Amino acid sequence: MLPNTSLIALENDAQRKALLQKQQDLLDGNANLDASDDIRNMSEPGFWWIAAMVLLLAMAKRKMPLGLSGIWMLLRNYSFSRKG
Structure with a gap:
């Protein structure tokens, strides 16, 4: 609930006075x-x-090496176009 869109319905003067006191x-x-x-x-x-x-x-x-060849092999084996 946002402060700009919140509404309070007051039914009588006692509620209005209580709300003003609380404020x-x-x-x-x-x-x-x-x-x-x-x-x-x-x-x-x-x-x-x-x-x-x-x-x-x-x-x-x-268990691939951390070199560029390992990255290339990983991308080649698990390409995004592969269905599975």
């Missing part, structure tokens, strides 16, 4: 204790780090 309590309160609307991005690894790890794991599984 005043929040405004008078400690700002350090308020929940913030900050949205932080998670520190997820980049695509190339994940691709490198998958490649290293595939090489270790196939």
Whole structure:
């Protein structure tokens, strides 16, 4: 629920007074204790780090050397156009 789209339906004056009192309590309160609307991005690894790890794991599984010839053999044997 977003603050800009949230609505509260008040049925009588007692509810209106209670809401105004609650708003005043929040405004008078400690700002350090308020929940913030900050949205932080998670520190997820980049695509190339994940691709490198998958490649290293595939090489270790196939016991290939870590040279360019090993990478070329891996890509040739497991091409993206291969169905299976």
